[in-house]
Amino acid sequence: MLNLFPKFSVALATAALGAAITSIQAQASIVTYDFTVNVTQGSLAGQSYSGTFSYDDSTLKGTGVEKLGIEQGLTICMNYFGRNYTEASDRDYPKFPTLVFENGEINQLDFWVQPQNRVVWWNLPGWEVKLSKRQAGSDVANCQER
Known part of the structure; x- marks a missing residue:
């Protein structure tokens, strides 16, 4: 009977770990935002740009500075x-x-499609960014369809 106890403990620990991982995965969700950029100053004044981005929030802790990239599901x-x-x-x-x-x-969203040196436009004076979080379960438009 003593030999069964270690096997039972390993099985119980494995089951508990599996339940914890499932619980963590169940808490993760894909978050989607629509954004609009209105340029009010400079050579692009009067221009407006729009888009969406989505990410998996499972790795965010909510403290300090955190970055998500394509490896964390950013689209x-x-x-x-x-x-x-x-x-x-x-x-x-x-x-x-x-x-x-x-x-x-x-x-900020650090996204740069020009061949020149990277510029973080998100917080530039004269670039007004408006975010709107989508409801969970909303359809995300295919970029090719816009």
Whole structure:
């Protein structure tokens, strides 16, 4: 009977670990935002751009600065000058794009499709970014269909 106890303990620990992993996976969800960028200053004043991005929130802790990239499920579709761009269009793909959070809040989307040096446009003066979180379960538009 003593020999059965270690096997039972291993089986119980394995079952508990499996339940914990399933519980963690059940808490993860895909979050989608629509965004619009209105340029109010500079050579692009009067232009407007729009898009969506989605990410898996399972790795976020909600404290400090956190970054999500394509390895964490970040997807993007942005219409810029009448053309659609996806995350694979980023100048420095696959290292970028990234979505940056500060204490659980979206701080910036670092997404650059121009051949020139990377510019973080998200927080530039004269670039007004408006975010709108989609309801869970909403359809995400295919970037090719826009």
